[in-house]
Amino acid sequence: MxxxxxxxxxxxxxxxxxxxxxxxxxxxxxxxxxxxxxxxxxxxxxxxxxxxxxxxxxxxxxxxxxxxxxxxxxxxxxxxxxxxxxxxxxxxxxxxxxxxxxxxxxxxxxxxxxxxxxxxxxxxxxxxxxxxxxxxxxxxxxxxxxxxxxxxxxxxxxxxxxxxxxxxxxxxxxxxxxTIVAMMWAKFFGFVISATIASLTRSRAGAIAQSASGPSFVSDVIDECTRVVTAAGYPPAPPPAPDAAGIVRGMFSQQGSTYGPSMLIDMEDGRPTEGEHTIGDLAERAAKMGICAPLLTAARCNLQAYEINRGKHSKT
CATH class of the missing domain: 3.40.50.720 (NAD(P)-binding Rossmann-like Domain)
Structure with a gap:
């Protein structure tokens, strides 16, 4: 081929x-x-x-x-x-x-x-x-x-x-x-959790793990995203399927870790992000289903503001 x-x-x-x-x-x-x-x-x-x-x-x-x-x-x-x-x-x-x-x-x-x-x-x-x-x-x-x-x-x-x-x-x-569509939703779920956490904190995993409110914030993002994907018909799969939420929770619990999702790295480097196509997409789906998703909305607003400011800087 x-x-x-x-x-x-x-x-x-x-x-x-x-x-x-x-x-x-x-x-x-x-x-x-x-x-x-x-x-x-x-x-x-x-x-x-x-x-x-x-x-x-x-x-x-x-x-x-x-x-x-x-x-x-x-x-x-x-x-x-x-x-x-x-x-x-x-x-x-x-x-x-x-x-x-x-x-x-x-x-x-x-x-x-x-x-x-x-x-x-x-x-x-x-x-x-x-x-x-x-x-x-x-x-x-x-x-x-x-x-x-x-x-x-x-x-x-x-x-x-x-x-x-x-x-x-x-x-x-x-x-x-x-079941490739369900697998893609599982990755989408994990990606949005990670990107939302990093977008709102503008921080690598180690700094979030060290902060006093880090674990509860991570849990809140996971819970909110779980509600949305479940309502969309793709709840987190039970074992033996990969535990996307557990993987992300583990990544953001390691003190000293330099891990950052691609969304954060793009922001650090001043590049455009996939925010509207990932976090924004899930936030829109939540709104259409009547689900309150304040953390997704905040992350989307944060990324939209980032793009506006990035555009201003690129013109100077």
Missing amino acids: RYLILGAGALGGYFGGMLIKGGADVTFLVRPKRAAQLQRDGLIVKLQDGSELRTKTKTVQQGQLNGTYDVILLSCKAYDLDGAMDALAPAMTEQSVIVPVLNGMRHIDVLTVRFGQARVLGGLTTINAALTPDGTIQQSQLRINLNAIGELDGSTSNRCAAIKADLEAGGVPVQISD
């Missing part, structure tokens, strides 16, 4: 590099600056085990796509989704399939409206990686490496099996799930 990876950032570069390692036919759709960097240095991925993957890549730029592709891996930030869809549309046929690993749930509705449910899979990853200034991709030491794909209607398919085989040939374990 031919794979098109939209961008060669942290996640796109990681998955693309591992697919190439396993022998897959991979092309990266990138901007001119990244294309030049990859042409000069190749794709460099530093893995958790200390090894380094260096590989040559095929790249293409928007408007210069060479034919169509069987699988499009979509790992952009949620706020770039509209532009991403325009960029990948010429690469698709009726048999092409999009595998999104974005944060949140809103993108599934957007993608299925644009391309149809038959051309969109559910997907999630908990792999954490960062793109360094020199273009290297550094996989985080945070060893929660869950990857899953599945048909949105829960059916089995040969295409899921083929994608799983290609990823695992490169060393990426993948689960095919017949």
Whole structure:
């Protein structure tokens, strides 16, 4: 199968590099600056085990796509989704399939409206990686490496099996799930809890753990988010399913921890955030269901104010 990876950032570069390692036919759709960097240095991925993957890549730029592709891996930030869809549309046929690993749930509705449910899979990853200034991709030491794909209607398919085989040939374990939507909601739940805590405190986990009111605040955020996802029809799954709330609670109880979710890191670096697509989305769902969600509303307001102030600073 031919794979098109939209961008060669942290996640796109990681998955693309591992697919190439396993022998897959991979092309990266990138901007001119990244294309030049990859042409000069190749794709460099530093893995958790200390090894380094260096590989040559095929790249293409928007408007210069060479034919169509069987699988499009979509790992952009949620706020770039509209532009991403325009960029990948010429690469698709009726048999092409999009595998999104974005944060949140809103993108599934957007993608299925644009391309149809038959051309969109559910997907999630908990792999954490960062793109360094020199273009290297550094996989985080945070060893929660869950990857899953599945048909949105829960059916089995040969295409899921083929994608799983290609990823695992490169060393990426993948689960095919017949409940992928519920799994994505579980990740959405955990992400919003973590992002809400960090957005309201503007602090790393260790500082929150040291504060006297930290544990009760974390519990309040978990309780509020639990009420909303339960009302939406996706309550936290019982064991043996992963305990998203418990994982987040554990992360924010470690004194000295430097952990911060991507939302916080984006704010620290002055970048746009996925706030509206994650925290904002869950806050809107709560409002439509008549559920009072003051912490989600406060976090959303905080992020909206951040974006307004960021815009003012960028103009000066």
